[in-house]
Amino acid sequence: MESLPAHARVVIIGGGIVGCSVAYHLAKRGCSDVLLLERRRLTCGTTWHAAGLVGQLRATHNLTRLAQYTTQLYAGLERETGQATGFRQVGSIAVAASEPRLEELKRGASMARSFGLEVELLSPGEAGERWPLLSTAGLVGAVYLPKDGQTNPVDTTQALARGARHGGVRIIENVKVTAIRSAHGRVTGVATEQGEVGADAIVNCAGMWAREVGAWAEVNVPLHAAEHFYIVTEPITGLASPLPILRDADAGAYFKEDTGKLLVGWFEPHAKPWGEAGIPENFAFDQLPADLAHIEPMFAQAMRRVPVLASAGVQVFFNGPESFTPDDRYLLGETPELAGMYVAAGFNSIGIQSAGGAGKVLADWIIDGHPPFDLWDVDIRRCAAFQRNKRYLRERTEETLGLLYAMHWPFRQPQSARGVRKSALHDRLAAAGACFGEVAGYERANWFAPPGSEPRYEYSYGRQNWFAASAAEHQAVRERVGLFDQSSFGKFVLKGGDAAAVLARICANDVEVPLGRVVYTQWLNERGGIEADLTVTREAADAYFIVTSCATQTRDFSWLTRSIPGGSHAVALDVSSAYAVLGLMGPRSRELLATLTDADLSTAAFPFATSRIIDVGYARVRVSRITYVGELGYELYIPTEFAQSVYDAIVSAGGAFGLRLAGYHAMNSLRMEKAYRHWGHDVSDEDTPLEAGLGFAIAWEKPGGFLGREALLRQREGGLARRLVAVALEHPDRLLYHNEPLWRNGRLVGRISSGMFGHTVGTALGLGYVSDGGAALSDEWIAAGRYEVELATERIPARVSLQPFYDPARERVKC
Numbered sequence: 001m002e003s004l005p006a007h008a009r010v011v012i013i014g015g016g017i018v019g020c021s022v023a024y025h026l027a028k029r030g031c032s033d034v035l036l037l038e039r040r041r042l043t044c045g046t047t048w049h050a051a052g053l054v055g056q057l058r059a060t061h062n063l064t065r066l067a068q069y070t071t072q073l074y075a076g077l078e079r080e081t082g083q084a085t086g087f088r089q090v091g092s093i094a095v096a097a098s099e100p101r102l103e104e105l106k107r108g109a110s111m112a113r114s115f116g117l118e119v120e121l122l123s124p125g126e127a128g129e130r131w132p133l134l135s136t137a138g139l140v141g142a143v144y145l146p147k148d149g150q151t152n153p154v155d156t157t158q159a160l161a162r163g164a165r166h167g168g169v170r171i172i173e174n175v176k177v178t179a180i181r182s183a184h185g186r187v188t189g190v191a192t193e194q195g196e197v198g199a200d201a202i203v204n205c206a207g208m209w210a211r212e213v214g215a216w217a218e219v220n221v222p223l224h225a226a227e228h229f230y231i232v233t234e235p236i237t238g239l240a241s242p243l244p245i246l247r248d249a250d251a252g253a254y255f256k257e258d259t260g261k262l263l264v265g266w267f268e269p270h271a272k273p274w275g276e277a278g279i280p281e282n283f284a285f286d287q288l289p290a291d292l293a294h295i296e297p298m299f300a301q302a303m304r305r306v307p308v309l310a311s312a313g314v315q316v317f318f319n320g321p322e323s324f325t326p327d328d329r330y331l332l333g334e335t336p337e338l339a340g341m342y343v344a345a346g347f348n349s350i351g352i353q354s355a356g357g358a359g360k361v362l363a364d365w366i367i368d369g370h371p372p373f374d375l376w377d378v379d380i381r382r383c384a385a386f387q388r389n390k391r392y393l394r395e396r397t398e399e400t401l402g403l404l405y406a407m408h409w410p411f412r413q414p415q416s417a418r419g420v421r422k423s424a425l426h427d428r429l430a431a432a433g434a435c436f437g438e439v440a441g442y443e444r445a446n447w448f449a450p451p452g453s454e455p456r457y458e459y460s461y462g463r464q465n466w467f468a469a470s471a472a473e474h475q476a477v478r479e480r481v482g483l484f485d486q487s488s489f490g491k492f493v494l495k496g497g498d499a500a501a502v503l504a505r506i507c508a509n510d511v512e513v514p515l516g517r518v519v520y521t522q523w524l525n526e527r528g529g530i531e532a533d534l535t536v537t538r539e540a541a542d543a544y545f546i547v548t549s550c551a552t553q554t555r556d557f558s559w560l561t562r563s564i565p566g567g568s569h570a571v572a573l574d575v576s577s578a579y580a581v582l583g584l585m586g587p588r589s590r591e592l593l594a595t596l597t598d599a600d601l602s603t604a605a606f607p608f609a610t611s612r613i614i615d616v617g618y619a620r621v622r623v624s625r626i627t628y629v630g631e632l633g634y635e636l637y638i639p640t641e642f643a644q645s646v647y648d649a650i651v652s653a654g655g656a657f658g659l660r661l662a663g664y665h666a667m668n669s670l671r672m673e674k675a676y677r678h679w680g681h682d683v684s685d686e687d688t689p690l691e692a693g694l695g696f697a698i699a700w701e702k703p704g705g706f707l708g709r710e711a712l713l714r715q716r717e718g719g720l721a722r723r724l725v726a727v728a729l730e731h732p733d734r735l736l737y738h739n740e741p742l743w744r745n746g747r748l749v750g751r752i753s754s755g756m757f758g759h760t761v762g763t764a765l766g767l768g769y770v771s772d773g774g775a776a777l778s779d780e781w782i783a784a785g786r787y788e789v790e791l792a793t794e795r796i797p798a799r800v801s802l803q804p805f806y807d808p809a810r811e812r813v814k815c
């Protein structure tokens with residue numbers, strides 16, 4: 001047996017395709033002091049039995065870019081390493097059996113083309129010509145990606161391993177890691193069955209074991225295994241070879257030709273979670289019992305699409321486990337709980353096609369200390385701590401496997417494991433007709449069904465059933481007053497003699513402000529990229545109250561705690577559950593609130609961006625005059641046990657002012673009209689405040705500077721090569737979501753980062769960055785263009801502005 005080193009710069013746990021790809025890419029970057037430990041043999045977990053499809057089209061721009069890189073990597077790997085991979089660029093065809101599915105495919109095609117992916121639209125007949133055994137009955141169209149491929153997962157993993165070894169990586173099989181060692185919040189090494197190995201960084205690539213490996217160090221890795229089924233037929237006479245991969249998402253099926261046989265696999269709507277009690281110790285190159293009754297309905301649908309299956313004999317019924325995450329996206333990056341602990345796991349049945357890209361960016365992340373570009377889609381810091389709860393994961397996993405091929409409707413909400421995280425006002429909102437959506441398990445009212453109608457989504461790519469109700473909520477906020485439950489906000493307290501100094505360093509804006517001031521600010525990395533976008537309220541000389549979005553609670557708290565220098569007198573607490581939040585927004589909000597308090601609410605006494613603790617109803621409430629909707633308004637931070645009485649008081653007083661309950665869809669429409677940015681869509685760690693048009697929130701000259709200032713100074717001097725603009729479609733009936741390509745004078749200049757219908761402006765609105773091949777962009781260049789947005793391969797004229805389309809002078813906010 002090969003002996004273990006005493007120390008390695010990076011220890012990788014797990015020798016599946018993902019672990020080997022991370023090792024390969026670390027070596028490529030010149031980091032050779034790497035040890036990969038595999039408990040049995042390489043590929044013995046999930047990798048060995050994968051079907052080997054390598055597709056490139058993913059739900060978002062960045063994930064598609066990563067999948068595209070994987071394909072390019074695999075295409076050259078055999079040549080580079082001398083190890084055969086079995087990779088064949090056979091192309092793929094995705095067929096659509098309904099108009100919405102075709103729209104989904106076309107939207108994907110538009111996005112993919114915007115960065116050079118080859119995509120062709122096919123008629124059903126053309127699809128049939130390329131795939132002769134296909135029944136085109138009921139099809140309305142298809143897309144063809146000529147550069148998609150298929151590979152042999154075992155051989156490809158071995159090729160990555162060989163490439164890694166060439167670069168100096170040590171790969172040792174039959175060594176099981178048994179514990180993570182750490183000290184002072186940082187990894188120090190691993191324990192194995194053969195002894196201890198010190199490490200500066202550890203990468204958990206343990207596939208379906210990764211949740212348990214994380215749990216050894218109290219690190220949250222929320223994934224759960226599920227059974228995944230395919231069959232391989234006997235040889236089929238007349239089966240063309242090579243044949244593109246065929247995907248029929250409406251039938252939940254994929255088809256791959258291999259050595260004259262067909263492999264047919266499924267993503268059924270109700271999957272079978274597996275291994276809840278833990279993955280068996282001896283599981284290696286194993287499979288699970290076949291379950292013909294489970295896949296029989298799927299098989300029947302597949303036969304309708306490829307009728308030859310009815311007469312082809314089945315050689316193999318395969319059932320193997322794969323891990324799934326609560327939102328069907330993989331888990332990547334440094335964990336918030338433990339510095340130096342990285343994860344690449346939970347690949348939701350696309351680990352072969354994702355491994356190349358994921359391995360590359362994770363290697364960059366480990367070596368450079370930050371991701372190479374915005375990876376929020378897959379960043380493990382999006383996960384909430386509760387999500388590793390096994391019952392939650394098991395129930396959600398039943399649904400997530402099928403979601404891979406389900407319609408990716410705009411606003412689609414999961415149906416399983418719901419109602420697990422609720423605000424104190426949840427039942428009152430439900431009684432008032434709320435239709436809830438979910439963010440990190442939190443139930444949030446998205447819209448309110450008018451009396452007599454059901455609070456249930458009817459999905460489509462057009463105006464959905466809630467459009468009119470949400471428009472009325474929007475209008476109430478613009479004209480009278482609306483009430484939002486924003487309790488899902490992340491809330492932190494930073495306290496101590498050094499709290500002001502800690503925040504001054506990480507906030508781009510000035511937070512050394514008088515007590516009771518609310519400061520809108522970004523937290524920047526040293527590259528000037530926006531790590532967080534939030535408000536900071538000075539509660540006392542030595543205490544700040546920090547408010548951020550629900551989705552970034554874990555990430556932002558981690559950034560905050562890691563920014564406190566050792567030995568400083570500052571303690572951060574996550575107090576999110578301690579306060580409910582109500583947003584009382586609209587021109588009549590002050591009048592309404594005045595009936596519930598004797599505090600002076602006049603602008604002179606209570607101006608914009610200030611915060612005070614005052615009586616509201618029977619409670620003492622922190623009221624902050626701030627808005628995300630562009631009207632006069634107040635956010636009420638209510639100790640949770642008082643939330644219901646304050647809510648009741650507001651609602652009973654509200655009738656006289658035309659109060660209306662409003663949901664997150666209305667809020668999104670309102671904020672979009674004001675071009676308020678949303679972190680994760682419009683701003684991220686690769687966008688600077690200057691590019692994002694948030695220069696007004698930079699306190700350039702504050703004493704001591706701030707993290708990221710030097711990068712911003714350089715950018716200010718060099719000019720901006722990217723700028724965020726507001727976009728309005730010149731077509732009242734079409735809708736924007738995100739990722740739609742943006743054209744200027746017939747040239748691609750950007751894409752939509754978030755979109756929503758603006759009910760006051762009366763058209764679909766979006767935000768998005770534009771660029772011109774690296775040239776500095778002037779206001780005049782932006783104003784002079786003729787713009788179009790590409791929607792499902794069709795270009796629609798649009799207006800573009802550096803100013804919001806609603807109230808650019810900010811008159812309504814400050815009144």
Ligand SMILES: Cc1cc2nc3c(=O)[nH]c(=O)nc-3n(C[C@H](O)[C@H](O)[C@H](O)COP(=O)(O)OP(=O)(O)OC[C@H]3O[C@@H](n4cnc5c(N)ncnc54)[C@H](O)[C@@H]3O)c2cc1C
Nearest residue numbers: 014016018039045046047051052053177207350351352353
């Ligand atoms: C039936 C089926 C078909 C599929 N088809 C496709 C496809 O066509 N295309 C595609 O992209 N994806 C496909 N997938 C998904 C793909 O196979 C997985 O996403 C991918 O293999 C995951 O790789 P991994 O390296 O994360 O996990 P694994 O391959 O499971 O590797 C994890 C490794 O970690 C090791 N390990 C665990 N604990 C320890 C420890 N304590 N110490 C040391 N080592 C440890 C395990 O032994 C294992 O080898 C399919 C999956 C299934 C089940």
